[in-house]
Amino acid sequence: MKTLVSLFTFLITLSVMAQEKMFVHTATSENINGNFTIIDHPDLNENPNACLTYNHYFNPEGVYNNNIDGLWYNSGASKWTIYNENFSEVMVENASFAIYIADEGKCFDHIAVPANIFGAETDIDHPELNNSNPGPYTFFSSYYNPNAIYNPSNYGMNYVSSTNKRSIFSESITTIPEDSAYKILIATSATENDSHTTSVASISGNGSVIDNPYLNNNPNALFVFTHYYGLGGASSEVLLDSPLGIYYDGSHWSIFREDLGVMPENVVFDIAIMDREILAVETSEITNTIALYPNPAIDNIQINGSTELTSISIFNILGQQVLKHQGDSNSETINISHLPQGIYIAKVVSEDATQSIKFQKK
Known part of the structure; x- marks a missing residue:
């Protein structure tokens, strides 16, 4: 178990290596253009060589996004975008x-060509990854540039023992498109790196709760992740063909399936954690902590906030609103006894924040 000394060292490292950062980008009507959303960040604007990757982030708006997407540098706008692979x-x-900007010296592009494509996987040839299992924590995103290839598959990583190389593979066992590109970054000591394995104890419906001291009770954290197939041996050779995202429930972070399918056991994720960079355009969600309890609940839930709670909407996992409650105080009790057992999302709006909290009705 890591000590308080390692935590202190981690925080000092974060302050020194300020060039690496994580921040939240939200797609709005102002930055959406058809199938893509334009990212506006000073470290990325006019920087086609930037090193970045990302994951879906359910908070703060509580929006499911069951789409396969990738990175594209829009040279016309001189900005990076995230685009839906389905045009x-x-x-x-x-x-x-959740977007991670990493050290450009630890980033490289991988192009799938006939010499490295083996059906549903493409082998990566890189000195830091070759002959190294598990090897360094590594993260990636599909990348439209430079070959303008749409690539509508969910991907993970694995280690190919016959070639002693890391590979990117299609979770649907679909043949890798020739000339498809991937932006790959190797995490440094600027992030706290860890692995999470889904289990009966961690799984709740379509998500798996992560127990990590840098994430627990830390709404200011962010992380990115990669599914590492087979890292835990044969039991972890589990396919997970769904867009994935991260979610904070008020005390713990989770990785969840956007398609609402049940999270399988023994899936291994590599994760890289940082405290987020706060941009001027972000909401005040993380400065106003909103708590929901008990969780799981049977008859009633109690929701407390540091400011007045103005409305609470409860949605089932299909995204259907099943209850609406108007509030006028910083502590509200809601009767949920009539709701069927299952997983729900409470979207809580206060005077100065919006937060989505997942809970279970027993």
């Missing part, structure tokens, strides 16, 4: 993304 699918308004 006809308009970007989901209020969908959010």
Whole structure:
């Protein structure tokens, strides 16, 4: 178990290596153009060589985004974008993304070509990854540039023992498109790196709760992750063909399935954690902590906030609103005894924040 000394060292490292950062981007009507959303960040603007990756982020708006997407540098706007691989699918308004800007020296592009494509996987040839299992914590995103290839598959990583190389593989066992590109970054000591394995104890419906001292009770944290197939041996050779995202419930962070399917056991994720960079355009969600208890609940839930709670909407996992409650204090009790057992999302609006909290009705 890591000590308080390692935590202190981690925080000092974060302050020194300020060039690496994580922040939240939310797709809005102002930055959505068809199937993509334009990212506006000073470290990324006019920087086609930037090193970045991302994951879906359910908070703060509580929006599901069951779309496969990738990175594209829009040279016309001189800005990076996240785009839906299905060109006809308009970007989901209020969908959010956790974006990691990493050291450009630890980033490289991988192109799938006939020499490295083996059916549903493409082998990566890189000195820090070759002959190294598990090897360094590594993260990636599909990348439209430089070959303008749409790539509508969910991907993970694994280690190919026959070639002693890391590979990117299609979770649907679909043949890798020739000339498809991937932006790959290797995490440094600027992030707290860990692995999470889903289990009966951690799984709640479509998500798996992470127990990590840097994440627990830390709404200011962010992280990115990669599914590492087979890292835990044969039991972890589990396919997970769904868009995935991260979620904070008021005390713990989770990785969840956007398609609302049940999270399987023994899936291994590599994760890289940082405290988020607060941009001027972000909401005040993280400065106003909102708590919901008990969780799981049977008859009533209690929701407390540091400011007045103005409205609480409860949605089932299909995204259907099943209850609406108007509030006028910083502590509200809601009767949920009539709701069927299952997983629900409470979207809580206060005077100065919006927060979505997942809970279980027993």
